[in-house]
Amino acid sequence: MERKDAEKRAAELTELLDKYTYQYYVLDNPEVSDYEFDMLMQELKGIEAEYPELIKPTSPTQRVGGIASGKFEKVTHAVQMASLQDVFSFGDVEAFIERCRREIGSPEFSVEPKIDGLSVSLEYTDGVLTRGSTRGDGFTGEDVTANIRTIRSIPLKIEDAPEFLEVRGEVYMPRSSFFELVEQQELMDEQPFKNPRNAAAGSLRQKDPKITAGRKLDMFIFNVQQCQGREFTTHSGSLDYLKSLGFKTIPSYKVCHTYEEIKAEIERIGVERVNFSYDIDGVVIKVNDLAQRTAMGATAKTPKWAVAYKYPPEEKETTLTDIEVNVGRTGAITPVAVFEPILLAGTSVSRAVLHNQDFIDEKDIRIGDRIVVRKAGEIIPEVLRSVGHADGSVKFTLPSVCPVCGTPSVREEGESVLRCPNVECPAQLLKNMIHFASKNAMNIDGLGPANMKALVDSGLVSSPADLYSLKKEQLLFLDRFADKSADNLIASIENSKNAGMERLVHALGIRNIGQRAAVLLCEKFPDMTDLMKAEADDISEIEGFGDVMAESVCKAFREPHMTELISRLRDAGVKMTYDKQSAEDDRFSGRTFVLTGTLPTMKRDDAKKLIESYGGKVTGSVSKKTDYVVAGEEAGSKLTKAQELGIEILSEADLLEMTK
Known part of the structure; x- marks a missing residue:
C-alpha cells in the first residue's frame, strides 16, 4: 500500500x-x-x-502505551479536588437543605450516585487528552496518564472541544472484573484485593500500563474542573455538555427541588443499587446553580454546597447450620460458615469465610448459633458476631487431619492458618502447577493460570513432570490451543529444561524457600544430589537461614513424592546443577527488613522478593536487630514499635529508591 x-x-x-x-x-x-x-x-x-x-x-x-515507570510524577491541581462532607441520616440531609435555603434562597439540587472508586482528573488541550492525574490530597496528585489511556471509555480526543478542558471523575472496577481478578489472584497464590475500590486504586497505580489494561477499569465523569472558551450556569447543564462530547458521565443524575424529592431519590437509588454493575457507597447532593455555589463557598476541606449521604451497612441475623472445612490451593485449611439464606445488598447469601481457628475462638462461634452477618464493602459476606448459642452446643475445632487427603494438619509457629503439608493433595495440585511454570520459577511462557487449569482439568497433567511428556496432538484437543500456540508451548517447555537448578528449587514450592533462598541453597550445594542429601545443620550454616528454613528443606527432600518428582524431572532432561552467575548485587546483605501495612503498588510478597533479591532478609517482627521498617497504609503496632526503638522507617518509594 x-x-x-x-x-x-x-x-x-x-x-x-x-x-x-x-x-x-x-x-x-x-x-x-x-x-x-x-x-x-x-x-x-x-x-x-x-x-x-x-x-x-x-x-x-x-x-496500552508508555513505558514502565519507576515512579509517578507529582501533579499540582490548578483547581482543588475537594472531598465532601459525609452525612448518615435523612435528618442530616434535611438540615443541609435548610442551611442552603437560608444562605441562597430557593436552590435546586443535583442528586447522583456516589461511585466507590478512585477520583481522577483528565486534562484535554485542543481536544486531545494530555494528562490524567490522581486526586492525592486534593492539592497534589500523581501523573498516571499512561495508565489512564488504557481505560476504553475515556476518549483520547474529543471533537468540537474547548481550548482547554479539565474534568473530574471516578475510576472504578466493575464487579464482574473484580471477581475475575480475585479468582486469578487466588490461582496465583497472591493476596486478593478486598473490594473493587482497592482493586481500582491498585490497578491504576501499576508501574506497567499493560497490567492496568488487563484489569478492565472504567470511569464515570461527574464534574467540570476548568473550561476555557465555554461557560456554564448549572452543574446538570455541564454534565449534559460533557455527555454530548462523548464522555461517560455519572448515571442517573436528577435535579430535585424539595427535601421530599431528594429523600425519594436517595431511597430509589438505595433499592436499585443492587442491580448496578459497579459499587456505590452513597448519594451526592449538590447545589445545581454554579453562581449559588460560589456564593456559599467552602471550608478548608469541603465545599459548603454539597454533602455525601452514606448508606448504613445492612446487617441481618440468621442461624448457623454448619461449618464446612475447605482446603485451598496453598494447603490452607479454611472454615466456612453455612447459614440459613438471608437477603443482603440485594442478593441471597448463605456462606461466609471464618478465616481460622483464632477467629472462631475469639467470637465463640458454634454450629447452631444465631449469628449476625453483613456484606463487607457490599461485596464479601462476613460473620460479625454470635448472639446466642443453641442448647447443647459445643466449641468448634478444626480437624487434625486434612479433610481431602487425610494427612495430619500442621500449624507452624507464628502462623494463624492450619495447613495440609501434603503437596500432592488434590486440593493443592493446580496452585503448585501454576507456581512451577510461573515467570520466577521455570518460566514456561504460554502456561498461565487459565491454560494450566485447562491441562489439569483435562487430566493431561497431574504433576509438574507430566509437562515434559506433553505432545502437540494432546494440546490440540483443548479449546485453548491452536496449531501455533501448541507449537510455542511445547518449545517453551523444552527450553525450561535449562532454566537452572536455582529456578527448579524455587519451582518445587518448598515451604519458606523463596527465590533468594533457592539461590543461596544452590550456591552451598550446586548439585541436586548433594542438596537432597544435606542435613539441617549444614543448611542452617547458610547466611540468612534459620532452623525453620533448614528443617523445611530437609523435610521436603525426604518426602517420597519429592524424590520421585525430581527423579522424573531428571529423566526428562531438566538441569540439576547450578552455574554461579556473575557477581550479584547484594547491597542489602546483612540488613533486616520488616514489612507492615498496605503498600501503594506492591504486594508484600513482591516487596519481600525485591529485598531478598538484593541480599536482604525479611522478618515478621520488629526488634533491636531490625534495620528498616517498610510501612504502608494502616500500619499498626509494628510501626509504633519501630518508632519507639528509633528504627528507620521507609515508604515504598524509599525502598525503590534504594534499589536504583
Missing part, C-alpha cells in the same frame, strides 16, 4: 474504531461484533507497523 493510501485508510480505521469503542464502552450498545472490531484493529496495527510515522498518540492502537 502506498503511503498516501495508507494514511487515508489509517484515518478511516481510526474514525471507525473510535466510533465502535464509544458504542461499546460508553453506550453499551455495540454495532459490530468483537471479531469485526479486532479485524479492524489488526488492519490499523499493520499499517502503523509498515509506516511508523503515521502512529499518533490518539490512535486506538496506543491504548
